[in-house]
Amino acid sequence: MTQGATTPFLTIVRDGPIVVATLDRPEQRNAISTDRDIADIVDFCAMVTADHSIRAVVLTGAGKAFCAGGNVKDMATRSGMFAGSPFTLRGAYRTGIQRIPTALYELEVPVVVAINGAAIGAGLDLACMGDVRIAADGATFAESFVKLGIVPGDGGAWLLPRVIGMARATLMTLTGDAIDARTALDYGLVLDVVPPEQLMDAAMAIARRIAANPGHATRLAKRLLREGQDMKLGPLLELSAAYQALAHHTRDHEEAVAAMLEKRAPVLEDR
Known part of the structure; x- marks a missing residue:
């Protein structure tokens, strides 16, 4: 450390x-x-x-x-x-x-x-x-x-x-x-x-x-868990769709998918 x-x-x-x-x-x-x-x-x-x-x-x-x-x-x-x-x-x-x-x-x-x-x-x-x-x-x-x-x-x-x-x-x-x-x-x-x-x-x-996971994904997932405690399902699904659209267009998502297909650890860049 x-x-x-x-x-x-x-x-x-x-x-x-x-x-x-x-x-x-x-x-x-x-x-x-x-x-x-x-x-x-x-x-x-x-x-x-x-x-x-x-x-x-x-x-x-x-x-x-x-x-x-x-x-x-x-x-x-x-x-x-x-x-x-x-x-x-x-x-x-x-x-x-x-x-x-x-x-x-x-x-x-x-x-x-x-x-x-x-x-x-x-x-x-x-x-x-x-x-x-x-x-x-x-x-x-x-x-x-x-x-x-x-x-x-x-x-x-x-x-x-x-x-x-x-x-x-x-x-x-x-x-x-x-x-x-x-x-x-x-x-x-x-x-x-x-x-x-x-x-x-x-x-x-x-x-x-x-x-070990992409930071954008864990941040957005945590936010969904937090918001889900006080939201009805419909609004939470809308929020999930918006967050998912953002996540799909990150560099680390592309790298994580490639790493899974290639059976290796991802190299994350936090972007």
């Missing part, structure tokens, strides 16, 4: 067509604590979107936690992201942390989330914004907002039911109780549970399988 850019909150490493982004504030359990943290994630998504040579992202956390959500100490003192009147706070959520689901969930490049430890509150919702989730044995998950007398303010009430279904999402949201990695696997929250030392290898293996 070659080292890429590093921000105050993210460490970014490039490995060919794959980018690994690590939430890198382990002393705070990778809590999302400042507007700069939010901007780092949003800016990262913009960078990935603009670079068509990136075909997959792996998102993980440094240290023992994936992401502990919001900074509870700041909540206690009503400081930082939690300062101000109710009207101020409402605006701060809309122009602050709610920018993350808009940027990350809508990111067309496939995102593999490697959950190395606790994914709590906004940290669980962050994981749900990815496409494929795998967890280290020992990871925990909680939609824990009600434990603090608050509600999911970052889109969790929309995200979690779409991942695990309404009944289980309701239970997790209204109790705030944590579940372990094996329960998360049973719920369909994660695709696999592996020993901690194997987590990144497993995540990279999935990312490489995705990145």
Whole structure:
């Protein structure tokens, strides 16, 4: 791997067509604590979107936690992201942390989330914004907002039911109780549970399988999956036809067809 850019909150490493982004504030359990943290994630998504040579992202956390959500100490003192009147706070959520689901969930490049430890509150919702989730044995998950007398303010009430279904999402949201990695696997929250030392290898293996395909195809396919959750069949078929017409006229489609006919690996040019 070659080292890429590093921000105050993210460490970014490039490995060919794959980018690994690590939430890198382990002393705070990778809590999302400042507007700069939010901007780092949003800016990262913009960078990935603009670079068509990136075909997959792996998102993980440094240290023992994936992401502990919001900074509870700041909540206690009503400081930082939690300062101000109710009207101020409402605006701060809309122009602050709610920018993350808009940027990350809508990111067309496939995102593999490697959950190395606790994914709590906004940290669980962050994981749900990815496409494929795998967890280290020992990871925990909680939609824990009600434990603090608050509600999911970052889109969790929309995200979690779409991942695990309404009944289980309701239970997790209204109790705030944590579940372990094996329960998360049973719920369909994660695709696999592996020993901690194997987590990144497993995540990279999935990312490489995705990145072996033309990037335009995986981006458009992901967009169809996203849009299909809220569209009727007719409009989705129209959108599929439009995307397919675009895909047929790409250089990598021509190369992929030729490679299949010639029984060889394609040489992709991301165009």
